[in-house]
Amino acid sequence: xxxxxxxxxxxxxxxxxxxxxxxxxxxxxxxxxxxxxxxxxxxxxxxxxxxxxxxxxxxxxxxxxxxxxxxxxxxxxxxxxxxxxxxxxxxxxxxxxxxxxxxxxxxxxxxxxxxxxxxxxxxxxxxxxxxxxxxxxxxxxxxxxx
Numbered sequence: 619x620x621x622x623x624x625x626x627x628x629x630x631x632x633x634x635x636x637x638x639x640x641x642x643x644x645x646x647x648x649x650x651x652x653x654x655x656x657x658x659x660x661x662x663x664x665x666x667x668x669x670x671x672x673x674x675x676x677x678x679x680x681x682x683x684x685x686x687x688x689x690x691x692x693x694x695x696x697x698x699x700x701x702x703x704x705x706x707x708x709x710x711x712x713x714x715x716x717x718x719x720x721x722x723x724x725x726x727x728x729x730x731x732x733x734x735x736x737x738x739x740x741x742x743x744x745x746x747x748x749x750x751x752x753x754x755x756x757x758x759x760x761x762x763x764x
Contacts, residue, residue, distance in 0.1 A: 620742045622710060622724050625702035626732040628742070633730060635660045638667065638691035642678055645669050645690050654662035655719045658733060659694045664732050665723055672720075700725040701734070707746070710739045 635659045636645050645657055649671065659667035669690050677693035678685055700723040701710060710722055714736055724732040 620707040620746055621703060622701055622705050622707075622732075622734050623721070625707070625734050625738045625742055626724060629738055631697050633658060633732065634643070635730075636669065637661065637688055638689065638694065640690050641686055642669070642674060642688045642693060643685040644692060646671075646674060648683055655735070656733075658723055658730065659690055660730070663730075664728075665690070665698055667696045668698050668721060668723070669680070669694040670721065698723060703731065704724065707742050709736055711736075711743065714739065721743065737762040 632652075633654050634648060634654055634657050636659055638659050649655065649657060656668055656670035657671060658665055659669055667690075667731060673693045673695060674685065677683075678688055678743045699717055699719060701713065703724055703726060705713075706731060714720060720736040723730055724734060732760055
């Protein structure tokens with residue numbers, strides 16, 4: 619069974635965070651540098667929000683604000699949905715779909731240990747399906763060769 623923990627073991631546990639007091643411009647620059655679509659917003663090592671490219675597009679650009687003058691805390695999503703490491707890829711996909719989100723922070727005892735993206739989940743579900751198909755194909759060939 620593929621879990622959030624499995625995903626983190628495969629992709630690594632790199633955490634890209636930013637302070638709520640930083641500018642949106644700094645957040646965008648970091649997202650571009652590390653090639654991610656969202657950053658976790660932390661204060662005193664505690665998760666306080668998440669900022670995504672979608673937040674930027676909807677809460678800065680469309681409202682005529684500037685990224686250099688707007689602070690992360692002004693546009694971040696404060697109600698962050700998180701998961702625990704043992705949640706399955708299917709559970710992650712369900713949570714993301716129902717809540718229309720693309721990133722799930724992984725939290726253990728209040729401590730941030732990683733983040734799972736929709737791309738991570740889809741990649742692992744596809745891998746699992748390919749393995750299943752390979753297994754079923756092997757059984758089919760074996761059965762018909764007798």
